[in-house]
Structure formats: C-alpha cells, structure tokens
Amino acid sequence: MERIKVIGAGLAGCEAAYRAAKEGFKVTLYEMRPSVMTPAHTGGGFAELVCSNSLKSTDLCTAQGVLKREMKLLDSLIIEAAEATAVPAGGALAVDREKFSLYIENKIKSLPEIEVVRAERTEIDDYTVIAAGPLASAALTEELKKVTGGEYLNFFDAVAPIVTKESIDFSKAFYAGRYGKGGEDYLNCPMDAEEYYTFCEELVSAEKAVLREFEKKDVFNACMPVEIMAAKGKDTLRFGPLRPVGLTDPTTGKRPFSVVQLRKEDERGSMWNIVGFQTNLKFAEQKRVFSLIPALKNAEFVRYGVMHRNTFVNAPKVLGEGFSLAARPKVFLCGQLSGVEGYAESAASGIIAGINVCRVLKGQRPVTPPENTAIGGLMKYITSPNENFQPMHVGFPLMGEPITGIKDKTKRKAAYSERAERDFAVFKENL
Numbered sequence: 001m002e003r004i005k006v007i008g009a010g011l012a013g014c015e016a017a018y019r020a021a022k023e024g025f026k027v028t029l030y031e032m033r034p035s036v037m038t039p040a041h042t043g044g045g046f047a048e049l050v051c052s053n054s055l056k057s058t059d060l061c062t063a064q065g066v067l068k069r070e071m072k073l074l075d076s077l078i079i080e081a082a083e084a085t086a087v088p089a090g091g092a093l094a095v096d097r098e099k100f101s102l103y104i105e106n107k108i109k110s111l112p113e114i115e116v117v118r119a120e121r122t123e124i125d126d127y128t129v130i131a132a133g134p135l136a137s138a139a140l141t142e143e144l145k146k147v148t149g150g151e152y153l154n155f156f157d158a159v160a161p162i163v164t165k166e167s168i169d170f171s172k173a174f175y176a177g178r179y180g181k182g183g184e185d186y187l188n189c190p191m192d193a194e195e196y197y198t199f200c201e202e203l204v205s206a207e208k209a210v211l212r213e214f215e216k217k218d219v220f221n222a223c224m225p226v227e228i229m230a231a232k233g234k235d236t237l238r239f240g241p242l243r244p245v246g247l248t249d250p251t252t253g254k255r256p257f258s259v260v261q262l263r264k265e266d267e268r269g270s271m272w273n274i275v276g277f278q279t280n281l282k283f284a285e286q287k288r289v290f291s292l293i294p295a296l297k298n299a300e301f302v303r304y305g306v307m308h309r310n311t312f313v314n315a316p317k318v319l320g321e322g323f324s325l326a327a328r329p330k331v332f333l334c335g336q337l338s339g340v341e342g343y344a345e346s347a348a349s350g351i352i353a354g355i356n357v358c359r360v361l362k363g364q365r366p367v368t369p370p371e372n373t374a375i376g377g378l379m380k381y382i383t384s385p386n387e388n389f390q391p392m393h394v395g396f397p398l399m400g401e402p403i404t405g406i407k408d409k410t411k412r413k414a415a416y417s418e419r420a421e422r423d424f425a426v427f428k429e430n431l
C-alpha cells in the first residue's frame with residue numbers, strides 16, 4: 001500500500017498524520033527538529049506552540065468556538081490534547097504547552113501506522129501532505145517554489161486590520177474613490193484636524209508587540225508600520241495613506257482634513273480592510289487607537305494587523321480542491337503555509353488535508369465542508385480570487401451569506417453558530 005508522507009510534526013502535520021493513520025493508512029511523519037531548528041521553536045517536541053499558549057475561545061457564539069466544535073466532530077487530536085492539558089483561562093482554551101506537546105507526541109508514537117522520521121524532508125512526492133509551517137525549512141521552500149511558481153510564495157505578513165461592515169458608523173463615513181474613480185469600492189472615514197492630531201499622538205505612544213530578532217529585517221524592509229510613519233512627523237500620514245486629495249465629504253461639500261480609507265475585503269463587502277494600516281501595535285492597542293477614528297468608534301475587528309515572518313502561499317492561485325495543490329492534485333498543503341492563520345485553524349486544515357489525501361488514495365474526490373461552517377467558510381475565503389491575499393483566521397463574516405433581520409448581536413451570532421452546526425452535521429454524515 002502507498003505510504004502517505006507528512007512533512008512537519010506541528011499542529012497541522014500531527015492532525016493530518018493522525019487522521020490518515022486512523023483511516024488505516026501507513027504514514028511517515030517527518031520532523032526536522034531538533035537537528036534543524038526554526039528561529040521560533042525552542043526544542044524538538046511535536047506541535048510546539050511558538051508564542052501564546054491559548055487556542056482562543058470555546059464560546060459557541062464565537063467563530064473560534066464553532067471551529068472547535070467542528071474539529072471535535074472530526075476527532076481532532078489537537079483539541080483532545082488541549083482539553084486534556086488545559087489550564088484555567090476564562091472562556092479560552094489555554095494549555096500547559098509542555099504537557100500539550102508531550103500528549104500529542106505520545107499519542108502519535110503509540111500508533112503503529114505512523115513511522116516518525118526525525119529528518120528534514122525536501123522531496124515533494126505524490127501523496128505528500130506539506131505541513132511545514134510559517135518557518136518551513138529553506139530547502140523545502142525552494143522545492144515548493146518550483147511546484148507553485150516562485151511568485152506565489154510570500155515570506156512575511158504585514159497585515160492591516162479588517163473590520164466588519166455592520167460595526168462601521170455610516171453616518172461618519174462615505175463611499176467614494178479618489179477623483180470619482182472606483183464608486184463603492186472605497187469607504188472613507190474623515191477626521192478633522194483635532195481628531196487627526198489626537199489620533200497620531202496616540203498611535204505614536206501606543207504599546208507595540210515585541211518583534212523577535214529574525215522578524216525585524218524582512219518585515220521592516222517590506223512595509224512600514226503606520227505607527228512608524230506617524231512618528232516621522234505630525235503631518236506624514238496626512239500626506240501619505242490618510243491623504244484627502246480627490247475626495248469630497250458629501251455632508252460638508254468640502255475636502256476633509258484627512259481620510260482613513262477602507263477597502264472591501266470580500267466580494268460581499270461584509271469585511272473592510274483599513275488601507276495602509278500595517279501595524280505592529282498590540283491587539284488591545286489597535287482596538288483602542290483605531291477606535292479614535294470617528295466612523296470606527298465601535299468597530300469590530302475580524303482580524304488585527306500583524307507583522308511577523310510568515311511563509312505562506314498565495315492560496316487563491318496555488319490551492320486546488322480540499323487543500324490539494326492545483327498543479328499537483330495528489331499533493332496537499334495545510335497549516336499556516338496554506339494561507340490559514342492561527343493555531344486552531346492550522347490544525348483544522350491538517351484534519352481536512354488528512355481526510356483528503358486518504359480520499360485521493362482511494363480514488364475519491366477531495367471534500368470541503370460547506371461555506372456556512374467555520375472551516376468551510378475559511379477554505380472558501382482563502383481560495384477565492386484576491387489581489388492582496390493575506391492569511392486569514394475564522395470569522396462569522398466568512399461563513400456564508402450574512403444573516404440579516406436579527407438586530408440583537410448575541411442572537412445573530414447564535415444564529416450563525418446554529419446554521420453552521422446544521423450544515424456541518426450534514427457534511428459529517430456524508431463523509
């Protein structure tokens with residue numbers, strides 16, 4: 001019987017190998033650590049959490065909670081390990097990272113179907129699941145370039161925040177492209193002089209996330225954070241990304257003092273990207289400072305801006321069905337490398353890739369959960385055409401048609417969750 005090869009015993013790779021073994025396939029799982037280290041991992045343990053020890057919320061009225069419910073229904077090893085090694089963290093699923101890693105490693109090693117090879121793997125044969133993560137080894141990345149086309153591989157994230165449409169105050173924003181071009185593609189959030197200067201001061205003094213040494217070079221050569229730009233001079237932003245030229249505020253009939261522009265993030269326009277706001281501020285600080293923009297006073301963030309080293313493919317161009325590669329349908333790519341973002345998302349993509357590599361070996365088509373679910377919505381998002389593709393985590397705005405007609409926010413979130421539950425049950429039933 002053909003052996004399945006999984007490259008990387010991280011969050012995605014452990015899930016993929018576990019799933020394939022549970023389906024009765026023989027698996028070779030390659031892990032290069034500890035002989036070849038990444039700049040962020042500290043040892044040789046499987047599924048090492050490189051930063052926070054939290055897998056985020058379990059509340060079923062959040063997209064993260066829905067994601068975990070779906071993962072559990074697919075017998076996720078990562079969720080099983082997280083629950084077995086959880087530490088108190090309010091509504092979040094946080095873990096003792098060493099026990100978590102050990103639990104997963106022991107479970108994988110206890111399965112006779114899985115052979116673990118402690119070595120760097122660079123060959124990309126058929127029936128390989130590439131789960132080498134955002135810090136994939138250089139030699140493997142070179143091979144992946146050949147398969148995907150070099151221009152479709154990125155090496156850092158410099159991401160601006162994204163907010164939901166429903167949280168924007170439209171009485172303080174107006175649609176318009178500069179000089180009348182672009183129609184409703186841009187939403188403009190004007191600020192007067194006082195609002196602008198207060199905003200700049202807070203931006204400059206806000207607390208920043210600490211960048212690791214290896215992250216500084218790539219990131220800053222690539223894209224300047226908005227807070228660094230603001231620190232260059234009090235008018236720098238107003239002549240840069242916040243310039244008001246070519247725009248007239250319909251409520252005043254005049255050109256605003258400064259304008260923050262939002263650009264549609266998805267086809268439906270339920271998510272909007274804050275243009276030019278690549279940032280390294282801590283998440284709580286992003287919420288506090290960006291809420292000083294009048295139209296964004298109550299903004300809900302689908303994702304915050306991040307700046308860190310991150311190898312990932314341009315998923316809309318590179319991925320085929322069910323985390324396969326369009327150019328090599330018997331090869332699968334999952335985890336952060338495939339364009340998803342976050343621990344739980346990476347693990348979930350590993351489960352789907354694991355299911356699908358088995359299906360392809362059995363002569364079946366790969367599957368994708370429906371769009372209304374957390375996993376299916378994310379898969380749809382990362383494979384939809386997108387000129388500015390950046391990795392994404394799960395969120396209700398990704399999960400199918402927007403639910404309208406329910407004013408109460410908590411009830412609306414519950415409705416998204418219930419719809420996802422129904423659709424996921426059907427998917428699971430037909431697996």
Ligand SMILES: Cc1cc2nc3c(=O)[nH]c(=O)nc-3n(C[C@H](O)[C@H](O)[C@H](O)COP(=O)(O)OP(=O)(O)OC[C@H]3O[C@@H](n4cnc5c(N)ncnc54)[C@H](O)[C@@H]3O)c2cc1C
Pocket residue numbers: 007008009010011012013030031032033038040041047048049050051052053119120121122131132133134135136137140308309310334335336337341342343344346347
């Ligand atoms: C610095 C940093 C901090 C992050 N912090 C967070 C956070 O706090 N919360 C969050 O939700 N997400 C975070 N992320 C994003 C992401 O969720 C994690 O990187 C996550 O671990 C990704 O899972 P993965 O399975 O794709 O990759 P990983 O968990 O990194 O697993 C990939 C594995 O592949 C191995 N490998 C690489 N190349 C080869 C090769 N050629 N042969 C054999 N093995 C190989 C690696 O050693 C590693 O074990 C962070 C990312 C980075 C880079």
